Amino acid sequence: xxxxxxxxxxxxxxxxxxxxxxxxxxxxxxxxxWYSLLRYNLLRPERTGFxxxxxxxxxxxxPAFLSSIVNTLILVVGVLVITVVLGxxxxxxIDRPIWGQGIxxxxxxxxxxxxxxxxxxxxxxxxxxxxxxxxxxxAKFLGLPPFDFLGHAPLASITLMVAWQxxxxxxxxxxxxLQSMSSEQIEAAEMDGANALNRFWFIVxxxxxxxxxxxxxxxxxxxxxxxxxxxxxxxxxxxTASTTLTFLIYKEALLGFNAGTAAAGGVIAVxxxxxxxxxxxxxxGRNLDA
Amino acid sequence: MGRITLAGVTxxxxxxxVIPPLDLEIADGEFVVFVGPSGxxxxxxxxxxxxxxxxxxxxxxxxxxxxxxxxxxxRGLAMVFQSYALYPHMSVRANIAFPLRMAGMDxxxxxxxxxxxxxxxxxTAYLDxxxxxxxxxxxxxVAIGRAIVREPAAFLFDEPLSNLDAALRVGMRLEISExxxxxxxxxxYVTHDQVExxxxxxxxxxxxxGRIEQVGSPLDLYHRPQNRFxxxxxxxxxxxxxxxPEAARHGAHVIGIRPEHVVVSQTEGPWKGRVTVTEHLGSDxxxxxxxxxxxxxxxxxxxxxxxxxxxDEVWLQPDMDRIHRFDANGARI
Amino acid sequence: MARAVSIRRKSLNTFWAWLVAxxxxxxxxxxxxxxxxxxxxxxxxxxxxxxxDWTLQNYRDVQAQRAYFGYFWNSxxxxxxxxxLGVLIGIPAAWSMAFVPGxxxxxxxxxxxxxxxxxxxxxxxxxxxxxxxxxxLDTRTGLVVVVMLMNLPIIIWMLYTYFKEIxxxxxxxxxxxxxxxxxEILYVLTPMAVPGIASTLLLNIILAWNEAFxxxxxxxxxxxxxxxxxxxxxxxxxxxxxxxxxASTMAIxxxxxxxxxxxxxxxxxxxxxxxx
Numbered sequence: 001x002x003x004x005x006x007x008x009x010x011x012x013x014x015x016x017x018x019x020x021x022x023x024x025x026x027x028x029x030x031x032x033x034w035y036s037l038l039r040y041n042l043l044r045p046e047r048t049g050f051x052x053x054x055x056x057x058x059x060x061x062x063p064a065f066l067s068s069i070v071n072t073l074i075l076v077v078g079v080l081v082i083t084v085v086l087g088x089x090x091x092x093x094i095d096r097p098i099w100g101q102g103i104x105x106x107x108x109x110x111x112x113x114x115x116x117x118x119x120x121x122x123x124x125x126x127x128x129x130x131x132x133x134x135x136x137x138x139a140k141f142l143g144l145p146p147f148d149f150l151g152h153a154p155l156a157s158i159t160l161m162v163a164w165q166x167x168x169x170x171x172x173x174x175x176x177x178l179q180s181m182s183s184e185q186i187e188a189a190e191m192d193g194a195n196a197l198n199r200f201w202f203i204v205x206x207x208x209x210x211x212x213x214x215x216x217x218x219x220x221x222x223x224x225x226x227x228x229x230x231x232x233x234x235x236x237x238x239x240t241a242s243t244t245l246t247f248l249i250y251k252e253a254l255l256g257f258n259a260g261t262a263a264a265g266g267v268i269a270v271x272x273x274x275x276x277x278x279x280x281x282x283x284x285g286r287n288l289d290a
Numbered sequence: 291m292g293r294i295t296l297a298g299v300t301x302x303x304x305x306x307x308v309i310p311p312l313d314l315e316i317a318d319g320e321f322v323v324f325v326g327p328s329g330x331x332x333x334x335x336x337x338x339x340x341x342x343x344x345x346x347x348x349x350x351x352x353x354x355x356x357x358x359x360x361x362x363x364x365r366g367l368a369m370v371f372q373s374y375a376l377y378p379h380m381s382v383r384a385n386i387a388f389p390l391r392m393a394g395m396d397x398x399x400x401x402x403x404x405x406x407x408x409x410x411x412x413x414t415a416y417l418d419x420x421x422x423x424x425x426x427x428x429x430x431x432v433a434i435g436r437a438i439v440r441e442p443a444a445f446l447f448d449e450p451l452s453n454l455d456a457a458l459r460v461g462m463r464l465e466i467s468e469x470x471x472x473x474x475x476x477x478x479y480v481t482h483d484q485v486e487x488x489x490x491x492x493x494x495x496x497x498x499x500g501r502i503e504q505v506g507s508p509l510d511l512y513h514r515p516q517n518r519f520x521x522x523x524x525x526x527x528x529x530x531x532x533x534x535p536e537a538a539r540h541g542a543h544v545i546g547i548r549p550e551h552v553v554v555s556q557t558e559g560p561w562k563g564r565v566t567v568t569e570h571l572g573s574d575x576x577x578x579x580x581x582x583x584x585x586x587x588x589x590x591x592x593x594x595x596x597x598x599x600x601x602d603e604v605w606l607q608p609d610m611d612r613i614h615r616f617d618a619n620g621a622r623i
Numbered sequence: 624m625a626r627a628v629s630i631r632r633k634s635l636n637t638f639w640a641w642l643v644a645x646x647x648x649x650x651x652x653x654x655x656x657x658x659x660x661x662x663x664x665x666x667x668x669x670x671x672x673x674x675x676d677w678t679l680q681n682y683r684d685v686q687a688q689r690a691y692f693g694y695f696w697n698s699x700x701x702x703x704x705x706x707x708l709g710v711l712i713g714i715p716a717a718w719s720m721a722f723v724p725g726x727x728x729x730x731x732x733x734x735x736x737x738x739x740x741x742x743x744x745x746x747x748x749x750x751x752x753x754x755x756x757x758x759x760l761d762t763r764t765g766l767v768v769v770v771m772l773m774n775l776p777i778i779i780w781m782l783y784t785y786f787k788e789i790x791x792x793x794x795x796x797x798x799x800x801x802x803x804x805x806x807e808i809l810y811v812l813t814p815m816a817v818p819g820i821a822s823t824l825l826l827n828i829i830l831a832w833n834e835a836f837x838x839x840x841x842x843x844x845x846x847x848x849x850x851x852x853x854x855x856x857x858x859x860x861x862x863x864x865x866x867x868x869x870a871s872t873m874a875i876x877x878x879x880x881x882x883x884x885x886x887x888x889x890x891x892x893x894x895x896x897x898x899x
Binding site for chain 3: 006007009010011013014016017018020021024025027028029031032035090093094096097098099100101103104105106107108109110111112113114115116117118119121122123125126127129132134137140141164167168169172173176177180210211214218220221224225227228231232245246247249250253254259262263265266267269270273274276277280281
Binding site for chain 2: 790797798799800801806811814815
């Protein structure tokens with residue numbers, strides 16, 4: 001159903017969205033690339049000049065850079081693994097006949113709706129705090145010394161918080177995928193003599209593969225930008241123990257006022273994100289029915 | 291008025307030409323059926339007339355006015371879609387009134403016309419229901435109602451009966467024919483079902499690969515198919531085709547004979563074969579005859595219950611006046 | 624067909640499912656409970672679950688200290704404004720891609736999604752400076768625009784997948800019936816897509832409400848939404864557990880309730896129809 005006039009109308013109606021997104025993507029990126037080649041400190045605006053790639057070499061050479069990449073990877077992969085594995089298990093559990101499934105669903109999905117800084121503050125103060133937190137209370141009850149989660153395992157603690165927020169999302173998607181599975185398939189496998197483990201491995205898991213790839217795609221989009229959780233808990237510390245790439249650039253820009261270096265970091269982040277994006281789009285894109 | 295003229299109309303989708311240059315004249319008040327196998331371009335042709343697709347070149351005119359560039363709304367045509375395309379969120383009344391509302395007609399006149407259409411189509415009792423609450427046949431009627439209220443220059447039907455079950459299909463076929471008699475408005479009807487084409491049309495347009503194979507009245511096509519394709523497409527069961535020496539004997543590359551134009555005998559006839567399958571329809575019996583040495587299998591019709599059984603040897607007597615002869619290109623000789 | 628399951632089996636399943644659900648929900652429950660405790664009992668050891676002196680004092684304190692409603696109102700404006708604006712420019716775009724697909728429609732959709740992967744921090748400095756120069760820092764207008772741009776790809780994707788399910792023939796019928804493009808969208812497409820548009824609105828309001836990068840970095844006081852409000856409780860104020868809990872409850876309650884209503888559409892919405 002397309003005529004010249006409808007195609008023209010389509011182009012016209014598509015253009016506002018395309019234009020604003022294009023501007024939103026290109027203008028700041030161009031400015032970032034430009035700044036990244038300049039000597040540019042917000043506190044000393046009089047010192048300017050074109051310095052080619054020195055911002056990049058400075059940014060990459062700083063010891064924080066490599067660790068921030070590693071930290072980002074640990075955070076993203078850690079959350080993905082936790083949410084997908086636990087998500088499958090919980091989805092299998094809820095999918096079985098139970099009383100009050102509706103309420104269980106609502107309870108399980110709730111953490112997804114919690115604003116990131118709120119989630120982080122709750123975990124930081126009321127659970128992980130080494131003197132008054134509930135975990136410390138639990139340790140006391142068991143006769144163990146309290147553990148300073150954010151002090152001694154900052155990255156793992158943040159990973160846990162973020163996983164708590166995203167587990168509901170993964171669970172709900174996997175649950176929906178499970179429910180779309182025909183019981184005849186399972187019954188056929190049963191007739192063919194497959195035991196529960198075989199049925200899960202050969203029938204259920206392949207059926208879930210599409211949902212799993214979608215979970216990975218969507219979560220990665222959001223996880224690469226995790227920010228508030230770090231800001232309100234550890235501020236990237238101690239040292240750089242919980243500084244991700246996002247947070248490193250933020251520190252450089254708004255705490256160090258070094259716009260040039262931050263811009264260089266931004267360009268690097270954009271390039272890395274694009275590599276991940278291309279990879280994901282190829283791997284997962286065909287699972288979205290465009 | 292509803293005279294539709296296509297002059298040199300073509301349609302390309304990218305590189306593929308789905309309709310090579312095509313001319314067609316549809317007279318006012320005519321019931322024209324486009325028929326052909328799926329993918330023959332019949333629906334595309336209808337959509338070109340409707341204005342839902344652009345022609346790639348050529349001209350579409352309605353009542354002598356060039357409508358090639360006109361949007362669908364301005365062509366004065368109404369269309370009934372295969373899926374009925376009813377507005378699910380509107381009542382039957384609002385569905386039928388929608389084209390009038392779009393035309394800015396006043397409320398009282400809208401109501402009057404909707405009532406009148408509902409009367410004609412036996413929908414009065416359902417006016418306040420939603421399409422989702424109706425049966426397939428009723429939905430079909432609503433779609434027709436939506437088309438007739440506008441008093442269009444012509445109606446376009448895109449396989450309107452293909453979603454109905456067999457019994458309903460026969461009934462709706464009659465209703466549409468009656469509607470055509472009463473309104474005497476041009477109707478262009480697309481179907482892949484040659485029975486629909488034969489029973490409803492004033493004029494049939496047989497299409498294959500976007501090309502018009504033949505235009506003519508139903509009986510014209512039945513008695514004088516212009517080529518082998520039309521001969522094979524029109525008529526059920528299909529015409530038998532015989533190649534080789536038997537055809538050469540008649541001075542043709544291929545000869546065709548319809549199942550109903552062969553007499554089956556258990557004693558004599560020029561052709562002989564063995565019955566493999568019999569199909570009893572009550573009124574007629576169809577025999578599938580193998581081992582004739584003429585073609586893989588011949589289908590022949592015998593009136594009533596027939597008397598041969600599978601495995602029997604039978605003799606076939608074709609009606610020599612009803613043999614169709616075709617040359618190597620499939621054209622009628 | 625659901626198979627008959629023994630009561631014992633079902634009870635066992637129910638027990639485990641509820642246990643897991645309650646563990647996941649516990650931090651929220653605990654926060655809400657703590658918000659009603661007097662400050663001293665909030666840090667009691669061992670912890671008190673329900674047998675404490677219930678009070679609303681924390682809510683009053685939080686409101687007195689920080690003028691909750693100002694932040695709340697900013698959150699409402701940003702969430703509704705950005706989502707409304709996004710849907711307004713997203714509907715025509717989604718119509719175009721769903722009903723007049725071209726050779727590049729798929730690429731375009733993928734490109735839009737890929738803009739979501741652009742690390743926001745990568746362009747923080749220029750956006751910050753551009754906003755400063757345009758006088759948009761700490762304004763609701765600025766945040767509405769930025770949050771809209773953040774969510775626009777998701778809005779378009781969601782609308783697109785919902786529109787794709789509407790048969791094109793119905794829109795063609797409207798066209799044959801004499802509807803102009805505007806009327807076709809207004810009278811036929813939009814009413815048919817109401818459920819899809821509603822869940823798009825709902826989900827994006829939630830995402831906008833919880834947005835916590837641009838709101839934290841581009842707002843100071845005047846336009847600051849609840850994400851900023853709550854971040855003010857990071858240490859040392861956060862050690863006042865009861866007050867922190869009250870503030871948290873106030874920040875999350877509206878959207879949590881909205882979320883419960885939207886959870887049915889959440890899956891197909893956020894997976895762009897890939898999982899239904």
